Amino acid sequence: MFNQGGLSLEQAPPISVVLRFFITGGIFGVILSLFMLFNIDNSLIIVHLLGLGVMASFMLGAMFQMLPVIAGVVIKTPTKKALVVHILLSLGILLQISAFSTSSNPYLYLSSSIILGGGLLYASILMFKRLIEIKDHSSSSKGMLFAISSFIITIILGVVMLLTIGGYLDMPYLLLKLRDIHYSFAIFGWVTLLIIAISFQVIEMFFVTPKYPTIMTKYLILSLFSLLVIKSILIFSSIDTILIDITLSSLLIIYAGVTLHRLYRRRRPTADGSVWFWRFGMILLIISLSTFFIDNLRDITYISFIGFALSIIFAMVYKIVPFLVWFHLSNQGYMEAPMMHDIIHPKRVKIHFFIHLTLFIILIINSFLNFTTLNIVSNIFLTISFSWILYHIVIATRKYYYIQRSFTPIKW
């Protein structure tokens, strides 16, 4: 008569499903910072290490965890599926980096398009199919559907470009247009829409804030996605996209402003690292989009957007990891399950926030000054930042397995 599939006792996926992606995201973050530290100046490698190695790893891990809760979507046999995606993603990124660094070997382009593209399409189509089956959509589940759709478009365009550069497809004349559409859907579609979709649930419910305006929860994501589609058509037809860009940026600046206002009016008094990461992320989003149209400030646009996305990812990870360790151990009947603060203490999160804040202030200042010393300092901060989060995820994971190994659960 109706779908009850969304609610089952086993709906929370095993903790390994999420942690494997988070640890991988942290490792790729450290690799990325080492690339920067040793001045390997290949923007394609840097962008893809960041976008796929770091962001997609964290975001896919979070999606596996949040789909059952936010959208009532259960992915069956999550452990196996996550393992397949994880292996293909990690291997695919390494192949892609090798392809970008040698640039002459067509087999590397072919293999990375098959392995990386295959892994990402497998994960995203899996999630898309479950999301589209939902009967009672909330603004968040609908937003996730649009974010995943954008991800699928991004991946397909990425695969086409890899095959074109590798010489397997003959359309080099389209490469620049495809690249612009690929980045638009990756940045404004996949990353931004997913963050907005999650924020519609998380901000209001976890921080006890006033509701987002209905007009925003109902139409913002749909409007942004439609603008991206129109923008792609214009790019393809070689028509200027400035009007679309202005509308897109204005909508996102309004969203960031409303989110900051919601956080300001939150009823929960805690001002932990997570709240600060959200606030700083929204400020960076505003900076990024306000500088979008000024050519001289293009570096600030990119830097602040990256800062925005990483801020929200860190805010989420520092809540999800300790909660999952506590939740799974408690559910399994371990009386010794540590409390969230004993897994990752809020002070540690605050320290990371200050590292992150300092990093992005230096990056923004140095985009004007261009001092070599400041460049080295910012790369050191970047390395510390990713090492910090990786260390805390690993410690949390070790605590989890230590409790499982060392104590006997109570059966109930």
Add this chain to the structure above:
Amino acid sequence: MIITNYMRSEHRACDELFADAEKSVIDGDFTKAEEQFLKFSNETLRHFKKEEDELFVVFESITGNSEGPTRVMRFEHEQVRGVIGKMAEAIESRDKDAYLSLAESMMILLQQHNMKEEQMLYAMCDRVIPQDKKEETLKNMDKIEL
């Protein structure tokens, strides 16, 4: 959507009581916190009772399924009751850090639970329970005391 609206507003009311108690703990005013926490726990437990004794029973009788979503929700209520007990101990022993740590777990646990109810279970209730039965259920829930 009268079931969803009624139950959702109860969730939000409980959230506000929870936030008030948390604020008092942060301020170090445990006497006030104790009073506010009691209000939060009473309202939450009353809300659970309304669901378990009325809404879920009606839903189960109409759908003929007591092993589906309502079973999961009852199970999660037990989890929340367990954490309420631990938070009460922390507040009694004036242990600020333990309270705030438990509050963090409680908030995520409770909100995950609320999301599932608001987006799935209540929507199902609004869909399958006839209008007059819904109105009767709401009236009966109003009468429920702890």
